[in-house]
Amino acid sequence: MTKAGSMLRDKPTHYSTPMVAHMMTPGVVQVPGDVSVSEAALLLDRERIPCLLVKDSETTFGIMTSADICLLYTSPSPRDRTRTRMPSSA
Numbered sequence: 001m002t003k004a005g006s007m008l009r010d011k012p013t014h015y016s017t018p019m020v021a022h023m024m025t026p027g028v029v030q031v032p033g034d035v036s037v038s039e040a041a042l043l044l045d046r047e048r049i050p051c052l053l054v055k056d057s058e059t060t061f062g063i064m065t066s067a068d069i070c071l072l073y074t075s076p077s078p079r080d081r082t083r084t085r086m087p088s089s090a
Helices: 003-009 037-047 066-074
Strands: 030-032 051-055 061-065
Touching: 030 037, 037 051, 037 061, 037 066, 061 066
Parallel strands: 030 051
Antiparallel strands: 051 061
């Protein structure tokens, strides 16, 4: 085993694994689901943020990124432009 691999394996176990809460971006910007894509793109650019939290209802929400906007305008068919929604947790 390499020295680096050995060091990782022998690392003390009292260090906890990072949690998502420690890695998340603070100050999330939320928009309703009826905001236009162009408005969302302007907001992403103006606020210099990587994504928007989109809340369509109390149980339907998701994120929108600039990659989603690019996909919308570069996909050959409307079917490729939509993503499968994950079921909300009950």
